[in-house]
Every structure is written in structure tokens, then in C-alpha cells.
Amino acid sequence: MTDPRYPIGKFTWKDSLTESERREMIRAIAETPARLREAVAGMSEAQLDTPYREGGWTVRQVVHHLPDSHMNAYCRLRLALTETEPLIKTWEESAWAELIDARTAPIEPSLKILEGLHERWVMLWESMTAADFARTFRHPEHGPRTLDWLLALYAYHGRHHVAHVVLVAARKRP
16 A cells, blocks of 8 residues: 555446445445444544544544445435436535534544444345346436445445554554
């Protein structure tokens, strides 16, 4: 790993997923809350307020970002399952990360939100058919995206940010 912005590499997309790849990615989403909780276990307040890289978010901001982002993705999934190619709303994740709660709040509420959210999210992913995964939503900047793409992106997203936390844990723990 040479670039701390992408500790597991950049997200790549190949147009569709196999059933086996879907199961693997759903499992990754299911494991994200526990992996995050494990990564932050025992961290001091100073460690939580340490950026994972120069100019990057602190561990605390990363922890709060995950439920923020995953709630948005969960809503996008539900919209795509219940509407015909809905136009989704973007959100300013960097601005959200600078709000007072993201910069200073204890992390436990966000860990709990992530756990409950992922429990429901995984249930929904596991209920889907192959046709459901082909459903689309329209992103204002990127155009139509399938639910296969959303699954792949968020399986990656959780692993990506947990790896950021692990970077800090590895260099800051006594």
C-alpha cells in the first residue's frame, strides 16, 4: 500500500456480478459493523481524533461517515426497488464530515446505527432476485447505475474505511 487514501486499492467495476460474487459482497456488508467495532476497540480519544493521513478525516469522522453514507445507499436501494429508475439526490459528504457531531460526538451511537442499519440492509440484499439486482437508479453525475453496482460499491466502501481506521490503530496503539 503506497497511497493511504486507498489502503485496499481503488474501487473497480466490471458491469455485473455473479450470484457467488453477490453473496460474497453481502457477507462483506454484513461484517462491516463488527470489523469497524474491532478496529476502534481500545482507541483513546486522541487516537479517535487522529487523521488516517495528512489532510484526511479523523477516525471519529470516518466512524460517523460510515452510517451517514450507508443510510444514503440504503435509501437508494429502497428507491430503486420500488420505483422505475428514480433520480437520487447527491450529498456533500465532506461537508457532513465537518458538522459538529461528526467532528466531536462519541462514536458509540454511530456504531449502533451501523449495526442496526446493516442488519436490515443485509436482509433486503438477501431477499433480492437476479432481476432486482439489474434494477437501476439515476445518479445526477454518473447516470444510470444498477443495484449490482451499488452492492459492489458499498461492499468496497466498508472495507475501504475500516482499513483507514486500521492504519491509525497500527501506528498509534501502545
